[in-house]
Amino acid sequence: MNIIYFLIGCSIVMALFFLAAFFWSLKNGQHDDMHTPAIRILFDDDKPEDNEN
Amino acid sequence: MPVHTFTLTPCYHCGTDCEENTFHADDKSFCCAGCLGVYRILNSNNLCNYYKYNSTPGQARSVKPQHFEYLDEQTIITQLVDFQDQELTVITFYIPSIHCSSCIWLLEHLHKLDKGVIGSRIDFLKKEVMITFRHAEISLRMLVELLTSISYEPMISLQDVIKQKKNSVNRNLIKKIAVAGFCMGNVMLFSFPEYLGMSVFDQGFKSLFSWLNLAFAIPVTFYSGRDFFISAYNGLKNKMFNLDTPLALIIAVLFLRTAFEVLTRTGPGFTDTLSGLVFLLLMGRWVKQRTYDHLSFERDYRSYFPVAVTVISDGREKPVSINELVVGDRILIRNNEIIPADSILMKGNGYIDFSFVTGESAPVDKVLGEIVYAGGRQLGEVIEMEVVKPVSQSYLTRLWNNDTFAATDNKIRNFNDSIAKYFSMVVFILAFGSAFYWIYLDNTDKAWAAFTAVLIVACPCVLALSTPFTLSAVLGIFDKNRFYLKNTDVVEQLARIDTMVFDKTGTISTPQELDLSFSEHLTAENKNLIASLARNSMHPLSREIIKWLRVSSYSEVSYFQEIPGKGISGFVNGRFVQLGSTLFINAAPDSDTNTSTVHITIDEKYAGYFGFKQQWRPGLKNLINNLKNRFNLHVISGDNENDRNDLSQIFSHQSSVNFAQSPQDKLEYIQNLQVSGSKVMMLGDGLNDAGALRQSDLGVAVTDNINNFTPGCDAILDGSSLNKLPQFIRQSKDALTTIKRSFIVAATYNLIGVFFAVQGILSPLTAAVLMPLSTITIITFTSVATRFYARRNQLI
Numbered sequence: 001m002n003i004i005y006f007l008i009g010c011s012i013v014m015a016l017f018f019l020a021a022f023f024w025s026l027k028n029g030q031h032d033d034m035h036t037p038a039i040r041i042l043f044d045d046d047k048p049e050d051n052e053n
Numbered sequence: 054m055p056v057h058t059f060t061l062t063p064c065y066h067c068g069t070d071c072e073e074n075t076f077h078a079d080d081k082s083f084c085c086a087g088c089l090g091v092y093r094i095l096n097s098n099n100l101c102n103y104y105k106y107n108s109t110p111g112q113a114r115s116v117k118p119q120h121f122e123y124l125d126e127q128t129i130i131t132q133l134v135d136f137q138d139q140e141l142t143v144i145t146f147y148i149p150s151i152h153c154s155s156c157i158w159l160l161e162h163l164h165k166l167d168k169g170v171i172g173s174r175i176d177f178l179k180k181e182v183m184i185t186f187r188h189a190e191i192s193l194r195m196l197v198e199l200l201t202s203i204s205y206e207p208m209i210s211l212q213d214v215i216k217q218k219k220n221s222v223n224r225n226l227i228k229k230i231a232v233a234g235f236c237m238g239n240v241m242l243f244s245f246p247e248y249l250g251m252s253v254f255d256q257g258f259k260s261l262f263s264w265l266n267l268a269f270a271i272p273v274t275f276y277s278g279r280d281f282f283i284s285a286y287n288g289l290k291n292k293m294f295n296l297d298t299p300l301a302l303i304i305a306v307l308f309l310r311t312a313f314e315v316l317t318r319t320g321p322g323f324t325d326t327l328s329g330l331v332f333l334l335l336m337g338r339w340v341k342q343r344t345y346d347h348l349s350f351e352r353d354y355r356s357y358f359p360v361a362v363t364v365i366s367d368g369r370e371k372p373v374s375i376n377e378l379v380v381g382d383r384i385l386i387r388n389n390e391i392i393p394a395d396s397i398l399m400k401g402n403g404y405i406d407f408s409f410v411t412g413e414s415a416p417v418d419k420v421l422g423e424i425v426y427a428g429g430r431q432l433g434e435v436i437e438m439e440v441v442k443p444v445s446q447s448y449l450t451r452l453w454n455n456d457t458f459a460a461t462d463n464k465i466r467n468f469n470d471s472i473a474k475y476f477s478m479v480v481f482i483l484a485f486g487s488a489f490y491w492i493y494l495d496n497t498d499k500a501w502a503a504f505t506a507v508l509i510v511a512c513p514c515v516l517a518l519s520t521p522f523t524l525s526a527v528l529g530i531f532d533k534n535r536f537y538l539k540n541t542d543v544v545e546q547l548a549r550i551d552t553m554v555f556d557k558t559g560t561i562s563t564p565q566e567l568d569l570s571f572s573e574h575l576t577a578e579n580k581n582l583i584a585s586l587a588r589n590s591m592h593p594l595s596r597e598i599i600k601w602l603r604v605s606s607y608s609e610v611s612y613f614q615e616i617p618g619k620g621i622s623g624f625v626n627g628r629f630v631q632l633g634s635t636l637f638i639n640a641a642p643d644s645d646t647n648t649s650t651v652h653i654t655i656d657e658k659y660a661g662y663f664g665f666k667q668q669w670r671p672g673l674k675n676l677i678n679n680l681k682n683r684f685n686l687h688v689i690s691g692d693n694e695n696d697r698n699d700l701s702q703i704f705s706h707q708s709s710v711n712f713a714q715s716p717q718d719k720l721e722y723i724q725n726l727q728v729s730g731s732k733v734m735m736l737g738d739g740l741n742d743a744g745a746l747r748q749s750d751l752g753v754a755v756t757d758n759i760n761n762f763t764p765g766c767d768a769i770l771d772g773s774s775l776n777k778l779p780q781f782i783r784q785s786k787d788a789l790t791t792i793k794r795s796f797i798v799a800a801t802y803n804l805i806g807v808f809f810a811v812q813g814i815l816s817p818l819t820a821a822v823l824m825p826l827s828t829i830t831i832i833t834f835t836s837v838a839t840r841f842y843a844r845r846n847q848l849i
Binding site for chain 2: 005008015
């Protein structure tokens with residue numbers, strides 16, 4: 001059962017890693033605008049042959 | 054004469070109905086040269102996808118000439134940009150016309166329109182675009198002109214110069230919530246074996262888990278919970294109990310008892326309760342702090358004023374930042390520009406629209422040598438003026454030097470804080486009472502256990518949560534009905550209102566639609582003559598006349614003449630037509646004074662007049678009837694007495710109607726009402742109401758387009774929702790009832806808990822279950838009740 005000590009340690013380290021990742025994303029401004037990226041992802045890539053108009 | 058055909062097609066760019074025979078390109082019709090121009094630019098740059106994401110995504114573009122010379126001044130540029138180095142410049146613009154996905158697509162493809170633009174990124178809700186560009190290739194002025202040419206004109210105002218940092222407070226709170234949530238999750242995991250009971254074999258884990266829990270309790274208490282201690286300390290320093298006082302005490306007691314139990318190995322402590330409590334409390338704060346990104350409640354005259362004005366020195370025109378304007382400067386004001394400081398008219402004819410400052414709807418004539426107050430908008434020709442007072446000392450801006458604006462908060466104390474005092478007292482008495490009882494019985498262990506347990510169970514957690522959750526649910530419902538509140542406290546203020554003060558122009562009357570009528574019968578020929586002439590004028594009344602006449606084709610006009618503030622004249626189809634005020638047309642008879650009028654002569658013969666009347670908002674009469682028995686109603690208007698008869702028909706005799714009130718008068722009027730003990734709600738729309746809005750207990754800015762300028766206020770109400778006002782007030786009262794009921798539910802839980810707590814037999818498990826259970830019940834109860842009331846009030 002001693003392996004549980006190790007597993008607990010692992011789980012805490014991993015959880016801390018995710019907390020740090022969240023802090024980083026927050027600092028990076030990823031949570032500032034929750035609306036625009038949702039629209040932006042739906043845009044098509046530009047088609048170069050769209051010229052004849 | 055051309056044949057009358059009424060085939061209207063929507064403009065391909067902006068969707069405005071236009072006549073067939075207007076502007077064409079590639080089988081598409083456009084309403085104006087502006088829209089066509091935008092289409093041409095986009096088409097030649099292969100950006101026609103713009104029209105694919107949405108049909109008619111554009112905005113009708115005004116063709117008025119723009120002056121952006123000031124954007125070439127380095128001093129002004131440095132004030133506006135976010136960042137600048139040798140090569141790159143980053144700037145954020147506020148562009149009010151952003152409204153759909155096409156806008157995002159186009160503005161993020163700006164680099165296709167100009168190679169100097171490196172990238173652009175939109176924040177849709179804030180209607181902001183952040184543009185990075187190489188200033189060697191495209192100057193700031195060229196960039197703004199580019200945006201204007203595709204009808205996305207950025208709004209650059211003096212407020213941009215004084216940029217405020219916003220986000221930081223909220224980010225800190227989210228960090229604290231993240232830490233609390235993280236610790237709570239882990240603590241729950243480590244406490245679980247304890248709840249289920251551990252075998253002797255697992256006793257080794259027991260102490261490990263309690264040590265780990267204690268470790269997690271430290272950041273929860275000292276990082277996430279720090280604000281409660283600070284707030285409680287500040288409250289006590291001012292000899293005042295706020296809601297955070299008992300909360301801080303409970304957090305401290307929970308932590309100390311946990312630390313004590315873990316260190317002495319006497320028990321597992323209450324870390325699960327502690328972290329859960331802090332997490333939920335912070336969630337409550339977060340719900341309370343959430344605000345609208347796209348609305349600003351703090352605007353003052355600075356967001357209305359331009360950044361720069363043209364100054365003439367030594368015969369040269371030079372744009373100068375408004376902050377650098379000094380007394381004696383000679384300034385040049387073009388058509389549609391705002392006069393930034395009180396000044397004397399030196400050259401040209403002033404015809405100034407003060408509607409924003411005074412509420413007076415008709416523009417005013419100014420002659421040479423007259424002092425013109427800041428905030429007016431010049432219509433017509435270019436004028437030259439000499440500054441007599443610096444911007445900050447002007448008639449209009451002086452209003453902001455009033456004490457009202459210096460006071461941080463003169464609003465009603467909220468319900469929570471007033472109940473917190475009594476609540477804390479009861480909790481303290483119970484806690485110390487049970488502690489002394491057990492000490493008296495010589496059972497110190499139980500005394501200590503009972504003391505802490507009472508505090509934990511009687512925790513005003515619910516008090517701190519039910520209010521923000523209920524009120525933010527109300528906020529969400531109001532939001533759907535286009536009533537936007539600054540924060541949750543405003544709901545409580547709304548419930549307490551007993552007096553309402555209305556501004557007239559733009560608040561209870563619609564600013565756009567004028568009730569137009571013509572005194573005589575109009576033949577089709579005369580219609581054509583008048584419309585053709587009026588088409589040449591930029592004056593708002595001419596525009597209204599054209600809209601009203603609905604003529605499909607126009608004739609050539611020769612010898613057109615416009616005398617600003619008086620009227621227009623010209624030859625149409627060889628006939629001499631004049632349109633104008635009584636000053637312009639001598640033949641005009643004395644007319645009904647209730648309306649503003651435009652008189653017409655054709656071939657020097659009087660042909661009748663157009664009467665313009667204020668149009669009240671639809672449903673106003675019902676609204677007033679609905680309100681007048683329950684509230685004291687007042688009207689204060691900056692306008693003249695023209696509408697007195699009309700208004701007194703709508704408002705009853707008890708309500709007082711006041712005209713010709715200056716911004717300062719309005720503020721004092723509200724003050725007087727408050728001195729006599731009224732809780733005043735002010736509804737206004739312009740800068741002239743700014744003082745009154747700020748002074749009132751609840752200032753509501755009424756607007757027809759929430760992206761337009763609104764003065765600093767507590768709430769923004771869309772004009773079309775004005776008639777829902779009684780429902781809004783009822784809903785806010787219902788919300789307070791819901792909160793009070795939720796206290797009863799909470800009290801039931803607390804009594805059960807306290808029953809065990811005073812006996813000192815409350816186990817951590819019971820506490821751990823009771824606390825979240827009561828919280829969930831309360832949150833469910835409040836949101837269900839709020840929706841129930843909203844349905845009853847017909848708001849959803």
